[in-house]
Amino acid sequence: MVRADWTIYEEDYWAINSVIKELIENSNSTSVILIDKTGQLIASVGMEPEFDLMSFASLCAADFEANAQLAKLIGEKDFSTLYHQGVDESMYLARVAQHIILVVLFNKRTTLGLVRLRVKKAVDSLDTVLNRLFNKLEYENEDLKQFDAGFTEELNKEIDSLFKD
DSSP, X not given: OOOSSOOOOHHHHXXXXXXXXXXXXXXXXXXXXXXXXXXXXXXXXXXXXXXXXXXXXXXXXXXXXXXXXXXHHTTOSOOSEEEEEOSSEEEEEEEETTTEEEEEEEETXXXXXXXXXXXXXXXXXXXXXXXHHHHHHHHHHHHXXXXXXXXXXXXXXHHHHHTOO
């Protein structure tokens, strides 16, 4: 399920922020960003990047999708993590709850090993929070579908009655 219209309840927002704040503190990273597969920003903590965060989120989502296609070409289902190392700055991306991407930006103040270790714990925690959120949204959508189907049926009957000869 990839949603273009996110609804995040306050309790879920605070649970998500708590996990990513803990991640940034325990991994000594500079920024942690949570996005969906469409590139929509869900949450961000840490130092505010000096670049356009919305463009960055879109590029991260595209990067993750491109690498998923590369994985399929070599016979893998997908890659659950990606790592990009620069001279001074690096980033580590991890899939969360099948539809979300966790992006950790870090520099030489920390190590890849520490980031990977802390991301694994954060992904487990976020999986729980996000799956609970997805279940709520699915339940809401089911209620809406039932309403929409009944409403549509009544609307069609009303339109038919207006145009009867």
